Amino acid sequence: MADSFLFSGISLDRKRFAKDISRFKGKKDTVENPIFLDNVNVETKDGEQLDVARGNKKRKRKLNEHDVKSFSVFKRCNRKPKNEEDDHQESEISQGKKEYFRQLERDALSRKKHNIHVSGSNIPSPLESFVELKSRYKCKSYLLRNLAELGFRELTPIQMQAIPILLSGRECFACAPTGSGKTFAFLCPILMRLKHASKDGIRAVILCPTRELAAQTARECKKLAKRNKFYIKLMTKQLVKSADFSKLQCDILISTPYRVRAAVRKKKLNLSRVEFLVLDESDKLFELGLVKQVDSVVKACSNPSIVRSLFSATLPDTVEELARTIMHDAIRVIIGRKNSASECIKQKLVFVGSEEGKLLALRQCFAESLNPPVLVFVQNKERAKQLHDELKFDDIRVDVIHSDLNEIQRENAVDNFRAGKTWVLIATDVIARGMDFKGINCVINYDFPDSSAAYIHRIGRSGRAGRSGEAITLYTEADTRYLRNVANVMTASGCEVPSWIMSLPKLKWKKHRPHRHAISTKLKDEEE
Numbered sequence: 001m002a003d004s005f006l007f008s009g010i011s012l013d014r015k016r017f018a019k020d021i022s023r024f025k026g027k028k029d030t031v032e033n034p035i036f037l038d039n040v041n042v043e044t045k046d047g048e049q050l051d052v053a054r055g056n057k058k059r060k061r062k063l064n065e066h067d068v069k070s071f072s073v074f075k076r077c078n079r080k081p082k083n084e085e086d087d088h089q090e091s092e093i094s095q096g097k098k099e100y101f102r103q104l105e106r107d108a109l110s111r112k113k114h115n116i117h118v119s120g121s122n123i124p125s126p127l128e129s130f131v132e133l134k135s136r137y138k139c140k141s142y143l144l145r146n147l148a149e150l151g152f153r154e155l156t157p158i159q160m161q162a163i164p165i166l167l168s169g170r171e172c173f174a175c176a177p178t179g180s181g182k183t184f185a186f187l188c189p190i191l192m193r194l195k196h197a198s199k200d201g202i203r204a205v206i207l208c209p210t211r212e213l214a215a216q217t218a219r220e221c222k223k224l225a226k227r228n229k230f231y232i233k234l235m236t237k238q239l240v241k242s243a244d245f246s247k248l249q250c251d252i253l254i255s256t257p258y259r260v261r262a263a264v265r266k267k268k269l270n271l272s273r274v275e276f277l278v279l280d281e282s283d284k285l286f287e288l289g290l291v292k293q294v295d296s297v298v299k300a301c302s303n304p305s306i307v308r309s310l311f312s313a314t315l316p317d318t319v320e321e322l323a324r325t326i327m328h329d330a331i332r333v334i335i336g337r338k339n340s341a342s343e344c345i346k347q348k349l350v351f352v353g354s355e356e357g358k359l360l361a362l363r364q365c366f367a368e369s370l371n372p373p374v375l376v377f378v379q380n381k382e383r384a385k386q387l388h389d390e391l392k393f394d395d396i397r398v399d400v401i402h403s404d405l406n407e408i409q410r411e412n413a414v415d416n417f418r419a420g421k422t423w424v425l426i427a428t429d430v431i432a433r434g435m436d437f438k439g440i441n442c443v444i445n446y447d448f449p450d451s452s453a454a455y456i457h458r459i460g461r462s463g464r465a466g467r468s469g470e471a472i473t474l475y476t477e478a479d480t481r482y483l484r485n486v487a488n489v490m491t492a493s494g495c496e497v498p499s500w501i502m503s504l505p506k507l508k509w510k511k512h513r514p515h516r517h518a519i520s521t522k523l524k525d526e527e528e
């Protein structure tokens with residue numbers, strides 16, 4: 001559906017290829033590109049070959065139909081008699097080949113150790129440490145200092161692989177568990193490649209599905225960019241209204257697709273110099289309702305050498321197929337198993353019979369052990385308001401967040417929860433993705449999630465950055481049909497599930513949003 005217009009009009013071949021060629025030329029002896037040392041041959045349209053690795057501009061002979069293309073670099077027709085120089089060259093080639101295969105072996109071992117699965121061509125070696133970020137890619141000391149201050153000591157697997165990919169100017173789509181550090185995996189290469197502030201216009205755009213996530217990413221980006229005067233802007237409603245974009249100084253723009261599109265349309269925001277485009281929570285951005293906005297932003301980013309990347313904890317096959325057709329020579333990176341929950345979360349299913357049983361179960365759960373901060377997810381904003389009305393007179397500090405609140409109210413709800421002033425935050429799926437609340441002890445799915453992706457993202461608000469967390473999912477008779485799908489996610493991340501659930505039939509899960517009775521004890525009391 002979306003592929004008819006998404007990313008259309010982007011030409012990615014020869015021009016971009018020329019850039020690759022020049023990059024290979026400049027990196028003859030670097031460790032990360034052993035593959036390019038000797039045997040990179042590129043076939044042109046008319047069947048001739050360019051020897052790009054050695055910077056040899058001269059055209060070689062036309063390919064003979066009997067040649068095995070990938071090995072043709074080792075063949076020579078009309079050979080001159082061998083001399084010393086030839087011997088020397090040949091030994092260099094074989095040394096290069098040996099080193100190349102040794103490097104491939106090291107890469108494979110490292111990927112196996114960290115559960116990194118990749119596919120694509122000429123994939124840069126994974127990084128082992130922050131030190132290597134400096135030695136291999138000349139990472140500036142301000143960034144390393146900021147990382148040390150943030151307490152980042154070791155790279156996470158997604159960072160090990162995605163950072164060198166993006167630094168090498170390659171496009172990628174990446175799927176890694178919630179809370180595994182995907183944000184830094186795309187912010188780091190952007191900051192490194194942009195080097196310093198400039199007045200050349202916007203050079204990086206990061207799209208997030210919600211303004212809360214955009215605000216969080218902007219804040220993280222500013223923390224990482226400290227000591228370097230980048231212009232990092234969050235696109236707010238106010239900014240769209242008031243700014244003169246022709247004078248706006250901005251290196252990195254972070255926004256929802258809706259706001260950037262509005263700025264492009266109303267205010268002629270110029271995105272033609274964007275070098276990096278990140279679609280965070282990409283599967284959400286590709287959903288109906290957002291995909292058209294994303295598409296117009298992608299089109300506005302018309303720089304032919306742009307590097308685009310997709311990140312999410314869930315990557316449905318449909319999105320992956322779409323990504324494959326539209327991205328240029330993209331590398332696929334999956335950490336662990338695709339579409340699985342973080343293994344740091346203890347997951348539990350609790351049967352509550354009917355809707356009425358839920359409130360009882362929740363109060364009982366809080367009475368037995370309320371270990372804040374706790375996040376409670378419900379199906380929609382009406383139910384969020386109803387549950388908040390029920391709990392606000394209980395002896396707990398409870399707040400609510402949903403899309404009927406204005407920007408400031410939503411911001412306050414998030415800030416108070418972060419600061420520990422709110423113990424229990426009732427939420428719709430508006431904060432189910434990407435939000436990084438440190439140390440959430442428990443996520444309660446008061447209403448059963450509407451898809452397994454929603455389940456993975458919701459419970460992923462706890463158990464982040466290696467910490468442990470807990471997730472409790474309440475279910476009623478009406479939800480039973482969908483239990484198996486959640487149970488599959490649970491078993492894949494090592495949690496136990498009763499065998500009767502695993503023997504339920506597998507369902508193709510369309511959005512499960514049943515009509516649910518209002519959350520209220522008041523009506524009943526009044527009736528009695």
Ligand SMILES: Nc1ncnc2c1ncn2[C@@H]1O[C@H](COP(=O)(O)OP(=O)(O)OP(=O)(O)O)[C@@H](O)[C@H]1O
Pocket residue numbers: 151152153154155156159176177178179180181182183184312313433434435436460464465
């Ligand atoms: N290398 C690291 N060392 C220590 N902490 C890290 C590292 N990288 C990221 N973090 C921290 O881990 C937490 C989760 O990171 P982040 O929000 O990027 O996760 P994510 O993979 O994007 O999750 P989600 O899928 O929910 O969006 C953050 O608090 C971040 O500061």
